Amino acid sequence: MRTSEIVEKVLKHIEAEEVSEIGKILTELHPADIVAIIEALPPQYRVEAFHTLPTDIAADVIVELADEPLDTILTHIDPKEISGLARKMSSDEAADIIAGLPPEDRAEVLSALPLEESSKVKELLKFPENSAGGIMDTKFTSIFKGMTVTKAVDLLRESAPEPDELYYVYVVDSDSKPTGYVTLPDLLLASPEQSIESISREFPDVVRLEDDQEKVASVINKYDLLGVPVVDDLGIMKGVVRIDDAIDVMEEEATEDILRMGGADATESVFTPTGRSVAKRLPWLYINLVTAILAAGIVGLFTKTISAVVTIVVFMPVVANMGGNAGTQTLAVTIRGLALGELTLRNTWSFVLKEAAVGVLKGLAVGFVTAAVAFLWDGNIVLGLVIGLSLVINLFVGSLVGVMIPVTLRRMKLDPALASGVFVTTITDAVGFFSILGLATVFLRYLK
Amino acid sequence: MRTSEIVEKVLKHIEAEEVSEIGKILTELHPADIVAIIEALPPQYRVEAFHTLPTDIAADVIVELADEPLDTILTHIDPKEISGLARKMSSDEAADIIAGLPPEDRAEVLSALPLEESSKVKELLKFPENSAGGIMDTKFTSIFKGMTVTKAVDLLRESAPEPDELYYVYVVDSDSKPTGYVTLPDLLLASPEQSIESISREFPDVVRLEDDQEKVASVINKYDLLGVPVVDDLGIMKGVVRIDDAIDVMEEEATEDILRMGGADATESVFTPTGRSVAKRLPWLYINLVTAILAAGIVGLFTKTISAVVTIVVFMPVVANMGGNAGTQTLAVTIRGLALGELTLRNTWSFVLKEAAVGVLKGLAVGFVTAAVAFLWDGNIVLGLVIGLSLVINLFVGSLVGVMIPVTLRRMKLDPALASGVFVTTITDAVGFFSILGLATVFLRYLK
Numbered sequence: 073m074r075t076s077e078i079v080e081k082v083l084k085h086i087e088a089e090e091v092s093e094i095g096k097i098l099t100e101l102h103p104a105d106i107v108a109i110i111e112a113l114p115p116q117y118r119v120e121a122f123h124t125l126p127t128d129i130a131a132d133v134i135v136e137l138a139d140e141p142l143d144t145i146l147t148h149i150d151p152k153e154i155s156g157l158a159r160k161m162s163s164d165e166a167a168d169i170i171a172g173l174p175p176e177d178r179a180e181v182l183s184a185l186p187l188e189e190s191s192k193v194k195e196l197l198k199f200p201e202n203s204a205g206g207i208m209d210t211k212f213t214s215i216f217k218g219m220t221v222t223k224a225v226d227l228l229r230e231s232a233p234e235p236d237e238l239y240y241v242y243v244v245d246s247d248s249k250p251t252g253y254v255t256l257p258d259l260l261l262a263s264p265e266q267s268i269e270s271i272s273r274e275f276p277d278v279v280r281l282e283d284d285q286e287k288v289a290s291v292i293n294k295y296d297l298l299g300v301p302v303v304d305d306l307g308i309m310k311g312v313v314r315i316d317d318a319i320d321v322m323e324e325e326a327t328e329d330i331l332r333m334g335g336a337d338a339t340e341s342v343f344t345p346t347g348r349s350v351a352k353r354l355p356w357l358y359i360n361l362v363t364a365i366l367a368a369g370i371v372g373l374f375t376k377t378i379s380a381v382v383t384i385v386v387f388m389p390v391v392a393n394m395g396g397n398a399g400t401q402t403l404a405v406t407i408r409g410l411a412l413g414e415l416t417l418r419n420t421w422s423f424v425l426k427e428a429a430v431g432v433l434k435g436l437a438v439g440f441v442t443a444a445v446a447f448l449w450d451g452n453i454v455l456g457l458v459i460g461l462s463l464v465i466n467l468f469v470g471s472l473v474g475v476m477i478p479v480t481l482r483r484m485k486l487d488p489a490l491a492s493g494v495f496v497t498t499i500t501d502a503v504g505f506f507s508i509l510g511l512a513t514v515f516l517r518y519l520k
Numbered sequence: 521m522r523t524s525e526i527v528e529k530v531l532k533h534i535e536a537e538e539v540s541e542i543g544k545i546l547t548e549l550h551p552a553d554i555v556a557i558i559e560a561l562p563p564q565y566r567v568e569a570f571h572t573l574p575t576d577i578a579a580d581v582i583v584e585l586a587d588e589p590l591d592t593i594l595t596h597i598d599p600k601e602i603s604g605l606a607r608k609m610s611s612d613e614a615a616d617i618i619a620g621l622p623p624e625d626r627a628e629v630l631s632a633l634p635l636e637e638s639s640k641v642k643e644l645l646k647f648p649e650n651s652a653g654g655i656m657d658t659k660f661t662s663i664f665k666g667m668t669v670t671k672a673v674d675l676l677r678e679s680a681p682e683p684d685e686l687y688y689v690y691v692v693d694s695d696s697k698p699t700g701y702v703t704l705p706d707l708l709l710a711s712p713e714q715s716i717e718s719i720s721r722e723f724p725d726v727v728r729l730e731d732d733q734e735k736v737a738s739v740i741n742k743y744d745l746l747g748v749p750v751v752d753d754l755g756i757m758k759g760v761v762r763i764d765d766a767i768d769v770m771e772e773e774a775t776e777d778i779l780r781m782g783g784a785d786a787t788e789s790v791f792t793p794t795g796r797s798v799a800k801r802l803p804w805l806y807i808n809l810v811t812a813i814l815a816a817g818i819v820g821l822f823t824k825t826i827s828a829v830v831t832i833v834v835f836m837p838v839v840a841n842m843g844g845n846a847g848t849q850t851l852a853v854t855i856r857g858l859a860l861g862e863l864t865l866r867n868t869w870s871f872v873l874k875e876a877a878v879g880v881l882k883g884l885a886v887g888f889v890t891a892a893v894a895f896l897w898d899g900n901i902v903l904g905l906v907i908g909l910s911l912v913i914n915l916f917v918g919s920l921v922g923v924m925i926p927v928t929l930r931r932m933k934l935d936p937a938l939a940s941g942v943f944v945t946t947i948t949d950a951v952g953f954f955s956i957l958g959l960a961t962v963f964l965r966y967l968k
Contacts (some may be wrong), residue, residue: 104742277686323770336848354882363837389840391817405792405797
């Protein structure tokens with residue numbers, strides 16, 4: 073059955089107040105499918121549907137919900153219930169949920185947890201949400217490097233960990249510093265008396281508690297690992313970040329890049345309610361309004377030229393628009409190159425030169441065609457030349473700022489996608505208006 | 521040592537023609553780091569550096585290279601050498617590399633492979649690059665559901681598979697149809713005489729050979745799986761797609777969305793040479809030129825109004841630009857919502873209504889401020905009203921098309937990001953020009 077059909081069924085039962093029926097439908101599904109159903113429900117019904125779930129399933133569901141549906145549900149269930157859910161979660165999941173609560177509820181939820189669990193969660197809450205410490209799981213399986221294979225296998229059998237705690241078995245020394253990992257196949261295929269040290273594999277890179285989550289995800293992705301150990305300043309192992317967390321980070325970062333490049337707030341989603349959407353987008357629009365008025369101010373300098381040659385107004389937006397689009401092309405390639413680590417300190421300079429050349433060539437190609445169109449429109453060859461030349465200038469500048477702005481933002485340790493679309497189009501608007509109107513003013517006597 | 525320092529070292533050795541030194545430096549690194557070094561080298565040195573690698577490392581490196589550096593290297597090594605590398609790869613990796621060769625080389629490379637391997641690769645080459653069949657690995661570990669745990673473990677020991685072939689052990693029935701999976705912890709912790717069937721876990725979803733790679737990645741991601749079986753029309757298991765392949769797909773899809781939203785070609789990267797970049801971008805710019813000229817044509821209808829009220833020209837680009845930016849905000853949220861599966865058939869209609877409301881509210885907020893600025897600039901209250909009203913209209917339309925265009929593209933089974941930025945800004949340019957100049961024409965006598 074498709075999600076939308078299940079949603080219709082659930083809605084019918086909600087309207088008929090047949091709560092137990094909803095529970096029956098939902099609990100038969102995979103938690104990931106329940107998440108999809110709850111997110112697809114109108115906001116006012118999400119809490120009711122969520123409440124039909126047994127605690128263990130509810131815990132699996134709530135940790136996977138998107139921000140907005142999660143907020144709605146958290147504000148409608150009481151702290152005791154949240155503690156009940158948190159008991160069924162790993163400590164990093166519990167910390168994520170508790171971090172989203174108002175401070176007064178946090179204390180109440182924490183105090184209702186078992187002491188060991190609540191101190192673990194408190195420890196995790198100290199790390200920034202986007203750091204390795206903020207996303208790591210403190211539950212992992214480790215063995216001492218001096219053990220034999222038999223001893224290690226016996227230990228694993230005793231502790232009976234969850235499968236996802238066994239992607240890797242982490243090997244540590246006597247100071248609890250990670251020295252490598254073994255996989256279960258390694259253990260299964262080794263001879264019983266071999267030492268763990270002799271079959272252990274090295275980690276190609278280490279992750280520290282304070283490292284940015286983006287770095288953690290890129291280490292896992294680059295080296296095709298299923299997990300990496302997270303260490304503190306002394307090199308002691310504090311937790312692990314696993315591949316499924318890395319995937320979530322990569323999705324989050326791609327979302328941020330797309331939203332920021334589009335001049336929207338990085339935290340918005342389809343589920344954001346109207347008022348909050350407006351509030352999140354207006355600051356960017358106001359910034360953009362200021363820059364747009366500044367660019368338009370340039371037009372104000374040339375009202376005499378405009379009165380004399382009104383046709384120029386027709387081509388003014390073409391020049392501005394084409395420069396903006398050419399710049400945005402470069403911007404997209406640059407932002408993605410930075411995100412994937414393909415654009416490094418080493419090759420930035422040659423990439424800038426390349427984009428400058430690409431800009432001129434695009435400008436010549438577009439300028440020639442537009443000049444011809446302008447000549448056909450107006451019959452004035454000089455008008456064609458003015459428009460063609462201003463396109464070359466603007467497409468060159470567009471390409472150049474399309475690469476310079478994100479690269480500069482990255483050097484300043486800011487997100488390269490941060491409103492860079494707005495910066496690029498403002499500059500190409502300004503340069504576009506200035507070059508076409510400036511050139512028209514210079515050649516005014518041939519245009520009238 | 522940082523990548524850039526190693527690159528400098530390698531460059532020195534290349535200039536001094538000390539080839540063996542380069543090999544020494546590179547072979548000490550992780551293959552993923554060698555990839556980064558080769559990509560960071562200027563194009564003309566990449567082949568030389570690659571040739572210093574022993575075959576087994578070279579095979580690991582070449583499968584991870586980005587498109588352009590890969591092309592350069594493939595065109596500079598002979599088919600025999602490629603066959604040698606392909607022998608060291610899994611069949612899906614070999615198929616990926618061979619798919620990138622010109623047809624005449626393909627046959628030569630295939631004929632130099634062992635018969636079994638070449639027929640596997642030929643089979644894979646039949647599937648589209650972006651389908652489950654095109655990205656699956658045909659090498660996987662499967663056991664019969666009727667076996668005991670002891671028998672299964674013995675079998676695994678004998679076949680001694682690579683760790684990544686053991687993320688899951690796939691359970692099949694007597695027709696080779698997948699019925700579920702077991703993990704190594706399951707095997708390790710089960711009692712020896714239990715049947716595999718009794719400890720087997722179910723897959724929440726099945727993937728078919730012809731399914732789009734995006735669907736495959738989203739199944740793996742949604743259900744937090746380490747792999748999924750790929751079946752043919754009869755339900756027989758043909759291969760697996762693993763989580764690391766899913767990550768590559770997700771990165772590729774995010775790249776495509778960002779590039780397409782920016783009006784660039786989905787296959788471009790930082791490594792694309794100048795000429796090819798221009799060739800890839802020009803078609804989009806020419807499409808955009810046509811739409812920009814059409815939008816500008818609207819300006820041509822109002823030359824009388826413009827001659828009468830030149831000030832209107834100053835605010836014309838502001839109205840067009842703000843509508844474009846507001847539309848792009850909505851576009852970014854919509855494209856990401858579609859990519860993450862948050863925007864479904866069920867909630868699309870309410871999202872469209874919400875965006876329409878957001879558009880009007882953004883228009884009122886921006887329109888009011890701009891009207892005030894225009895009034896202060898010119899001292900004419902009607903000019904302010906004309907500009908304010910045209911902003912409300914244009915931001916409403918921008919929001920509406922920002923959601924309608926990607927949603928419609930998706931309904932037509934096209935990529936929602938496909939040049940949608942260009943469509944949105946064209947429409948907001950046209951509507952912006954028409955509304956400000958049209959309103960100015962209507963109220964002309966109050967503006968002069």
